[in-house]
Amino acid sequence: MIHDPTSPPTTAHWTVDQPLGDVPAAVDTELVRFFADRHADYDSIDPVVADGVDVLELFVTGGGKRLRPLFAWAGARAALSGGGGSLDPATGPADLLRAVGSLEFIQACALIHDDIIDRSDTRRGRPTTHRWFEAFHRDHGWYGDAAGYGESQAILIGDLAFAWADDMFMDSGVDAAALARAREPWRRMRSEVIAGQMLDIALENSGSEDPTMSQKVNTYKTAAYTVERPLHLGATLGGADAATVDLLRTAGRDIGIAFQLKDDHLGVFGDPAVTGKAAGDDLRSGKRTWLVMCALASADRSDPATAARLRAGIGTVTSDAEVDDLRQIIVDSGAAEQNSARVRELTDHAVATLRSGHLDTGIVDEIVTVADHLTDRRS
Numbered sequence: 001m002i003h004d005p006t007s008p009p010t011t012a013h014w015t016v017d018q019p020l021g022d023v024p025a026a027v028d029t030e031l032v033r034f035f036a037d038r039h040a041d042y043d044s045i046d047p048v049v050a051d052g053v054d055v056l057e058l059f060v061t062g063g064g065k066r067l068r069p070l071f072a073w074a075g076a077r078a079a080l081s082g083g084g085g086s087l088d089p090a091t092g093p094a095d096l097l098r099a100v101g102s103l104e105f106i107q108a109c110a111l112i113h114d115d116i117i118d119r120s121d122t123r124r125g126r127p128t129t130h131r132w133f134e135a136f137h138r139d140h141g142w143y144g145d146a147a148g149y150g151e152s153q154a155i156l157i158g159d160l161a162f163a164w165a166d167d168m169f170m171d172s173g174v175d176a177a178a179l180a181r182a183r184e185p186w187r188r189m190r191s192e193v194i195a196g197q198m199l200d201i202a203l204e205n206s207g208s209e210d211p212t213m214s215q216k217v218n219t220y221k222t223a224a225y226t227v228e229r230p231l232h233l234g235a236t237l238g239g240a241d242a243a244t245v246d247l248l249r250t251a252g253r254d255i256g257i258a259f260q261l262k263d264d265h266l267g268v269f270g271d272p273a274v275t276g277k278a279a280g281d282d283l284r285s286g287k288r289t290w291l292v293m294c295a296l297a298s299a300d301r302s303d304p305a306t307a308a309r310l311r312a313g314i315g316t317v318t319s320d321a322e323v324d325d326l327r328q329i330i331v332d333s334g335a336a337e338q339n340s341a342r343v344r345e346l347t348d349h350a351v352a353t354l355r356s357g358h359l360d361t362g363i364v365d366e367i368v369t370v371a372d373h374l375t376d377r378r379s
Helices: 020-041 047-059 069-082 095-103 103-118 131-139 144-169 175-183 183-206 211-237 240-268 280-284 291-301 305-314 320-333 336-356 360-374
Strands: none
Touching: 020 047, 020 069, 020 095, 020 144, 020 360, 047 103, 047 131, 047 144, 069 095, 069 103, 069 131, 069 211, 069 240, 069 360, 095 103, 095 144, 095 211, 103 131, 103 144, 103 183, 103 211, 131 144, 144 183, 175 183, 183 211, 211 240, 211 291, 240 280, 240 291, 240 320, 240 336, 240 360, 280 320, 291 305, 291 320, 291 336, 305 320, 320 336, 336 360
16 A cells, blocks of 8 residues: 555645645645545445555555646635635645646546557656556566557556546535536536547547648647636636626636647657656647648648658658657747747737736736746746
């Protein structure tokens, strides 16, 4: 077991104006507490189930930026500091923290299933969930297909994470009226991330070069799920007025898309020593991002032969030299600069939106700092 129920952590002194920078560690505390409360029930079923819960616990508590809880907390703080909101006396700040912390279980489900879809071997320097179960099957000399067993168990672990998101959210201690207000963003966010994943799979397998499809993937798989809906969720939990919700959603949509476009840039040009991924990982795996589609469209107009080389190389290149060749085509096409300019444009628009409203400058400044970090990062 990787948990220690004899020394549970505490967030007893958490306050409603807690800085965003404090959120990740505090969410970690609540996640560890959640698992400690669940182990007695699930460990008693069977060692197979206990091992599965341990694998999920290590996955959930073993790393991550905690962006979604962070933005949800930002939405709640915005609601409570100039956004027309208030907390029911029955709801404490730690209850609100537990509610936003539940988003990490949705993230765990999405990543575990994404790793199966992408056939990924590692995540955060450890075997992916399906590879862990595959190795367990093989090491114990069980019958049947080890890879199939690994994928089957990982699917179920992802499903368990999705179910536990509801448990942590509904049992957070937040009052019933706040939970009812938050029902719409909670429901939509969970559905939209699945829709985005479906679109992403279709995009990669169809070979589509329609930038509209890529933009839809960016919107539903990343922007809405990572920034817009968490802000929306937190704002409704805090009782924000309609104007505040609209402002936060508009800014969140821009930040989220900019975040994904920056991620696409790193997927082609990122330093492996910093990103933890192979050089040109998106080119090797065949991801048809907005960046790649812009490069193809530009090269088609100016140099069809070069466009054909780029098109043929996406998803087939293996050597660093081949990756470097495709990178240079993308740079020469102007797509890299076009992508970077779009990131700056979206970020600037989000900042202007946030500053145009009636929110407390303190929380606005904190959100802007996070947005700048996400869109000007190296990993």
